[in-house]
Amino acid sequence: RDTFPMDVAAFDSCRLEAVPVEFGDYHPLKPITVxxxxxxxxGRKGSTSSTSSSSSSSxxxxxxxxxxxxxxxxxxxxxxxxxxxxxxxxKKRDKDDSLVVGSDFEPWSSKRGEILARYTTTEKLSINLxxxxxxxxxxxxxxxxxxxxxxxxxxxxxxxxxxQKELLNLTQQDYMNRIEDLNQSLKDxxxxxxxxxxxxxxxxxxxxxSDTTVIQFYPSKFVLITDxxxxxxxxxxxRILSMCLDNRGSLPDNFTPESVNDTAKETCLNWFFKxxxxxxxxxxxxxxxxILKCNKFLSKTGISECLPRLTAMIRGIGDPLVAVYARAYLxxxxxxxxxxxxxSLNKNFFDFLLTFKQMHGDTVQxxxxxxxxxxxxxxxxxxxxxxxxxxxxxxxxxxxxxxxAEVWVExxxxxxxxxEVNTVLADVIKHMTxxxxxxDAYPQLHSIIQKIITYFHDFSVLFSAEKFLxxxxxxxxxxxxxxxxxxxxxxxxxxxxxxxxxxxILNALxxxxxxxxxxxxxxxxxxxxxxxxxxxxxxxxxxxxxxxxEQQLSxxxxxxxxxxxxxxxxxxxxxxxxxxxxxTRKVMKGNHSRKTAAFVRACVAFCFIxxxxxxxxxxxxxxxxxxxxxxxxxxxxxxxKIGVCFNCIIILSxxxxxxxxxxxxxxxxxxxxxxxxxxxx
Amino acid sequence: MGTALDIxxxxxxxxxxxxxxxxxxxxxxxxxxxxHQGVSLTMEGSVNLQLSAKSVGVxxxxxxxxxxxxxxxxxxxxxxxxKLPSGKTEIPFEFPLHMKGNKVLYETYHxxxxxxxxxxxxxMRRSLLAKxxxxxxxxxxxxxxQKGKLMPSPVDFTITPETLQNVKERASLPKFFIKGHLNxxxxxxxxxxxxxxxxENAEAAVKSxxxxxxxxxxxxxxxxxxxxxTEIQNIQIADGDVCRSLSIPIxxxxxxxxxxxxxxxxxxxxxxxVNIVVLLHDDHLITENFPLKLCRV
Numbered sequence: 001r002d003t004f005p006m007d008v009a010a011f012d013s014c015r016l017e018a019v020p021v022e023f024g025d026y027h028p029l030k031p032i033t034v035x036x037x038x039x040x041x042x043g044r045k046g047s048t049s050s051t052s053s054s055s056s057s058s059x060x061x062x063x064x065x066x067x068x069x070x071x072x073x074x075x076x077x078x079x080x081x082x083x084x085x086x087x088x089x090x091k092k093r094d095k096d097d098s099l100v101v102g103s104d105f106e107p108w109s110s111k112r113g114e115i116l117a118r119y120t121t122t123e124k125l126s127i128n129l130x131x132x133x134x135x136x137x138x139x140x141x142x143x144x145x146x147x148x149x150x151x152x153x154x155x156x157x158x159x160x161x162x163x164q165k166e167l168l169n170l171t172q173q174d175y176m177n178r179i180e181d182l183n184q185s186l187k188d189x190x191x192x193x194x195x196x197x198x199x200x201x202x203x204x205x206x207x208x209x210s211d212t213t214v215i216q217f218y219p220s221k222f223v224l225i226t227d228x229x230x231x232x233x234x235x236x237x238x239r240i241l242s243m244c245l246d247n248r249g250s251l252p253d254n255f256t257p258e259s260v261n262d263t264a265k266e267t268c269l270n271w272f273f274k275x276x277x278x279x280x281x282x283x284x285x286x287x288x289x290x291i292l293k294c295n296k297f298l299s300k301t302g303i304s305e306c307l308p309r310l311t312a313m314i315r316g317i318g319d320p321l322v323a324v325y326a327r328a329y330l331x332x333x334x335x336x337x338x339x340x341x342x343x344s345l346n347k348n349f350f351d352f353l354l355t356f357k358q359m360h361g362d363t364v365q366x367x368x369x370x371x372x373x374x375x376x377x378x379x380x381x382x383x384x385x386x387x388x389x390x391x392x393x394x395x396x397x398x399x400x401x402x403x404x405a406e407v408w409v410e411x412x413x414x415x416x417x418x419x420e421v422n423t424v425l426a427d428v429i430k431h432m433t434x435x436x437x438x439x440d441a442y443p444q445l446h447s448i449i450q451k452i453i454t455y456f457h458d459f460s461v462l463f464s465a466e467k468f469l470x471x472x473x474x475x476x477x478x479x480x481x482x483x484x485x486x487x488x489x490x491x492x493x494x495x496x497x498x499x500x501x502x503x504x505i506l507n508a509l510x511x512x513x514x515x516x517x518x519x520x521x522x523x524x525x526x527x528x529x530x531x532x533x534x535x536x537x538x539x540x541x542x543x544x545x546x547x548x549x550e551q552q553l554s555x556x557x558x559x560x561x562x563x564x565x566x567x568x569x570x571x572x573x574x575x576x577x578x579x580x581x582x583x584t585r586k587v588m589k590g591n592h593s594r595k596t597a598a599f600v601r602a603c604v605a606f607c608f609i610x611x612x613x614x615x616x617x618x619x620x621x622x623x624x625x626x627x628x629x630x631x632x633x634x635x636x637x638x639x640x641k642i643g644v645c646f647n648c649i650i651i652l653s654x655x656x657x658x659x660x661x662x663x664x665x666x667x668x669x670x671x672x673x674x675x676x677x678x679x680x681x
Numbered sequence: 682m683g684t685a686l687d688i689x690x691x692x693x694x695x696x697x698x699x700x701x702x703x704x705x706x707x708x709x710x711x712x713x714x715x716x717h718q719g720v721s722l723t724m725e726g727s728v729n730l731q732l733s734a735k736s737v738g739v740x741x742x743x744x745x746x747x748x749x750x751x752x753x754x755x756x757x758x759x760x761x762x763x764k765l766p767s768g769k770t771e772i773p774f775e776f777p778l779h780m781k782g783n784k785v786l787y788e789t790y791h792x793x794x795x796x797x798x799x800x801x802x803x804x805m806r807r808s809l810l811a812k813x814x815x816x817x818x819x820x821x822x823x824x825x826x827q828k829g830k831l832m833p834s835p836v837d838f839t840i841t842p843e844t845l846q847n848v849k850e851r852a853s854l855p856k857f858f859i860k861g862h863l864n865x866x867x868x869x870x871x872x873x874x875x876x877x878x879x880x881e882n883a884e885a886a887v888k889s890x891x892x893x894x895x896x897x898x899x900x901x902x903x904x905x906x907x908x909x910x911t912e913i914q915n916i917q918i919a920d921g922d923v924c925r926s927l928s929i930p931i932x933x934x935x936x937x938x939x940x941x942x943x944x945x946x947x948x949x950x951x952x953x954x955v956n957i958v959v960l961l962h963d964d965h966l967i968t969e970n971f972p973l974k975l976c977r978v
Contacts, residue, residue: 210920262693269694276934281917312930318887318921355924362886363922 101339104434105395108332108388112223115384119219125175126213129165129204172217179205179224183231190235199274202232202290206283210322215371219384222325226286229329233290240268240297260297268297281316282326289330293337307334307344315351320358321381327352328385331392345393352389398437402428406444406451413455418465421452425467429474438474445474449484457495463508472512482519482532485512489535492542499544501551509539510562517563533568540572547587552580553603560610567614574623577606578630585634592634600634625673683712686816688722688801696821699786703776703820707759707803714767718806720760724776726752726799726822728787730900730949733794733907750948752787752797753780759803776801778822788824788977790941793911794898795949797941824942827976833865840959840969855884859959863931863971870942870975874955876931880923885961890919892933893958893968894940899950910954913939922962931957935975942976 101107167178182205189198205228212218243264244251251259260268271291278284289310295302310330317323327348334344358364359375368378394401405428412424428448432438438445449471456462463469475481489512500506513536520529540559545551556573563569581603588596607627614620690705697703707722709715728750759772780786790797799822805814840859842851861878868874880887894913899906916933923929933955944951953975959967 266693273934273937277914277916277936279915279917281920284916309930309932313918313932315927316890316917316919316923316929318919318923322921351927354927358924361922 101335101395102434104430105335105339106391111384111388112227115223116220119217119381119384121172121214121217123214123217124168125170125172125217127165127167127170127175127178127208128211129167130207172220175221176224179228183228186228186231187235190239198232198235199287202228202287203278203283205229206286207280209286209325210280210282210319212319212321212367213371215321215367215373215381216377218321218325219381222328222385226329226332229286229290232287233293233333236271236291237293240264240271240294243267244297255296257297257299265297268294272298281313282322285310285313285317285326286329289333292333296337303338304341307338307341308347311344311347311351314348315355318358319363320355321364321378323355324352324382324385324389328388331389335392335395339392339395342393342397345389349389349393352386394431396434398432398435398441401431402437402441402444405431406447409448410451410455413451418456418461421456422465422467425465425471429467429470432474436476439476442475442477442480445471446480446484446487450487453488453491457491459492459496459505459508460500460502463504469508469511472515478519482516485516486531486535488512489516489539493535493538496542499542501543501545501548506543513539514562517566517569520565529566530568533566536563536566536569537572540569540576549580549584549599553577553599553606556580557606560606564613567616567619570610570614571619571623574607574610574627577603578626581630581634597635601636604631604634604636629673684715684805684814685710686803686805686814688803688816688818690801690818690820694821695819696823697778698823698825699778699780701778703778703801704774705801706771706773709765709770709772709805711765711767711770715765715805716763716808716811717760717765718762718808719758720772720803720805721756721758722774723754723756723802723804724799725754725802726786726797728752728949729796729798731794731796732900733909752784753778753799762806786822786824787944787946788941789819789821789938790944790951791938792896792898792951794900794907794909795951821938824977826978827942831867831869831976831978834867835862835864836866836971837862838957838969838971840957840967845967854965855961855963857883857885857959857961857967859883859967861928861931861957863955866971867974867976868935870935870940870977874931874933874935874973877928878918878931878957879928880919880925882925883961885963885965886922887919888921888960888962889917889958890923890929890960891958892916892918892931893956894933894935895954895956896939897950897952897954899952901948913953915958940975943974 170178182201186198186201189195189201205225209222209225241251241264244255244260257265271294272288275284275287275291278287288306292303292306292310295306307330311327314323314326314330317326331345331348334341359379364378367373368375405424409421409424409428412420425448428445432441432445452462472481472484475484489509492509516532517536520532540556543552543555545555556577560570560573563573581600584596584600584603585592592600604627607623607630611620611623611627614623687708687710688705689708690703703724707720709720730750755776757774757776759774778786787797789799798819800817800819802815802817807813838861840857842848842854842856845851845854848854858881859878860881861876863874863876874892878890880890893915895910896913897908897910899908914936918931919929940953941951943953953973955971955973957969957971961967
């Protein structure tokens with residue numbers, strides 16, 4: 001007996017809720033315990049929607065999930081935990097007017113770290129800040145004295161009007177520090193009521209995003225600078241919000257412009273006018289996007305009008321890399337304030353596709369040459385932005401998503417490994433679980449399974465994909481689930497060449513077979529029962545533990561309890577056990593040891609216990625014959641056994657059934673054969 | 682000392698129309714009680730015209746500015762000479778913005794050669810020992826909505842080397858074909874200028890496309906009149922070599938105070954134009970001019 005070779009205490013101390021598997025207790029039919037690390041369920045703050053959707057699934061034990069949700073006890077238990085009852089809180093997907101993304105949306109904060117870690121550079125970077133003075137607008141001739149004084153005071157600041165600061169030869173860490181300094185300057189300027197200076201800082205920072213030198217650093221640059229934009233957006237919004245408070249306390253989250261006083265509205269308008277007069281396209285775009293939320297103070301339709309306009313504005317950005325990140329920022333801001341406005345999101349993506357041909361244009365090609373970057377590396381710079389945009393588009397848009405996924409799965413199956421397929425499966429589960437979207441997508445989901453089993457014939461590989469069984473769990477409509485199981489079993493029987501004892505395969509296929517078996521009820525057609533039984537038998541016949549006959553018998557014992565409602569399976573099991581007994585005899589060359597003798601008696605016992613539960617008399621007769629012969633061959637001379645055998649035959653022969661009379665000749669033959677066997681033994 | 686004057690206009694946006702009543706409070710804040718020789722509040726609006734140096738010569742322009750045209754003027758004595766208590770004192774005021782006869786209250790406009798401005802000025806006269814205090818505050822006047830319906834006037838444009846005027850060496854120009862439209866050159870001042878532009882093709886790469894908003898101010902004086910065009914603002918709508926055959930939005934908000942409804946009087950004119958400016962990478966600059974008519978509805 002082997003025990004798990006590890007210091008259990010040390011092991012436990014560094015894992016979350018893990019149950020180590022002890023191989024000594026190993027049994028193919030025991031559920032393999034999967035390490036469950038409970039994901040933190042994020043609370044949804046300030047959500048205005050009145051219903052909840054099921055949160056992203058933590059890893060679940062595939063076998064225990066069979067009981068999930070559908071049986072009355074689970075439902076009852078689940079009422080205590082609101083997160084698991086997706087059933088009772090389902091809302092119509094078409095009328096999803098949720099104003100805030102749910103916890104099933106992976107937020108930007110979890111992506112930024114990845115991007116910063118991945119897009120790094122050892123090359124030197126530079127920051128160029130030009131604090132322009134206001135030109136082009138005439139100063140008012142009669143401007144008050146105080147205004148002139150103020151302008152002069154501003155000139156004395158660090159970031160002087162008309163000054164140009166160029167920081168060269170920065171390492172990546174220097175650059176990040178400088179950006180953080182700018183972030184701090186912004187907050188300081190704001191805190192000391194120098195709003196104009198704060199705006200100038202954020203404009204300068206946005207301009208840095210039009211610079212694509214050291215292009216491999218661009219995605220990280222985007223992360224750092226958009227942090228500053230977010231800071232600015234938040235400061236402006238909160239400033240205006242604080243002007244709305246008065247003595248009445250805070251505004252509710254879904255306030256309307258009517259609740260906003262005139263002073264606050266005027267301040268807000270001033271900001272928009274100021275930003276509308278920013279000369280350069282890129283800073284004007286970014287700064288306006290940063291304060292998108294402030295439209296709420298002015299009108300109900302402000303945001304829905306702004307988003308398409310800002311989307312169109314991006315077409316004016318000539319550099320496709322700069323443009324795609326601008327789109328990502330717009331999607332990010334859009335998701336924060338109006339995730340239900342899908343049109344703009346989609347348009348962003350389509351516009352990106354339209355401009356894709358710019359890759360072959362001079363702007364891009366020249367950059368690649370100058371910076372010695374190859375097109376493949378260049379294209380990887382796009383992936384965080386595209387990934388983000390697509391995540392926003394696919395959020396709670398399951399129909400669009402699943403139709404695409406269905407096609408792309410085939411591509412993945414053909415050209416990639418199980419790991420990528422697993423990733424795709426995980427993603428499909430993630431998108432189709434909220435609001436039970438999978439219920440409307442059974443054909444596509446079935447098609448996905450079909451595709452996977454067409455390309456993956458190595459079932460140990462396939463079933464080791466950890467999301468495979470959770471994927472099957474999405475088929476909650478029984479008839480569909482059974483169909484899918486049938487497909488899997490057919491594929492297995494067709495392609496599996498050798499017998500197996502692989503626990504991964506056994507685990508998975510037992511789950512599949514049990515699903516098929518459990519669907520059998522009084523209304524199941526005979527044909528269907530026959531078909532299911534033959535599939536299960538196909539599986540049983542492929543299970544072999546080699547010389548470990550005890551395990552084999554244990555397997556058959558468990559199988560019997562699992563598949564008790566399908567007679568043909570029970571018949572198969574009796575045959576298999578008989579075969580096992582005969583194999584043992586062969587190995588022992590006809591001379592049993594004490595141990596093997598006990599074993600074959602166990603086999604015989606199995607048969608004699610199982611056979612009476614069959615309804616078919618002829619099947620019983622045949623099996624008694626076989627089992628009896630096996631018993632005798634193995635010197636199970638217990639008179640009791642033979643007696644039982646005879647008794648059964650006598651009982652059967654007394655039964656006056658039509659079947660019996662038709663088969664009377666057959667019956668006689670059976671009895672004769674048995675007597676011969678006894679005589680020979 | 683520590684006495685401060687402030688004027689608080691009732692409306693948050695400080696915008697008034699002819700016929701309305703401009704109201705608010707004057708706030709006098711003082712640590713100690715204030716002895717004064719009277720507090721008055723003057724409301725005045727005037728048009729200041731400057732001659733441009735190029736039309737009449739630098740010195741003439743410098744010394745002979747045209748006298749400001751007074752549009753409206755009114756003074757209230759708020760407090761008779763005496764003593765004001767310490768702390769904060771608020772004195773309400775009201776000025777009806779009425780014009781006699783056919784006279785018009787022009788809209789506030791801050792330009793280069795024409796300036797139309799309305800202010801409130803509060804004066805506190807004090808004894809010889811203490812300095813007089815004064816506080817000025819600008820308020821905004823909008824012209825009344827124009828009568829009659831605004832007819833939209835869309836304009837299509839096509840810019841190619843052939844359509845350009847003022848070109849010396851047409852052959853040296855790179856080939857390009859730019860087209861688009863402005864939704865209307867009759868613009869409502871509170872709404873943005875909109876349209877679309879498409880670079881169908883261009884041999885030289887595009888560096889920038891901008892909308893240049895121009896004020897055209899005409900001032901008359903004894904010697905004649907001067908007409909000057911200056912830039913108000915420049916809004917970039919394309920940065921870098923934009924995708925071909927992709928329509929780029931033309932969108933520009935008219936800045937407050939620096940634009941006003943197109944105005945024509947006997948003494949001066951304020952008009953507006955927009956230039957669509959295309960800069961190519963070989964430093965060629967292509968401009969297409971559109972006169973605008975701004976109005977308030």
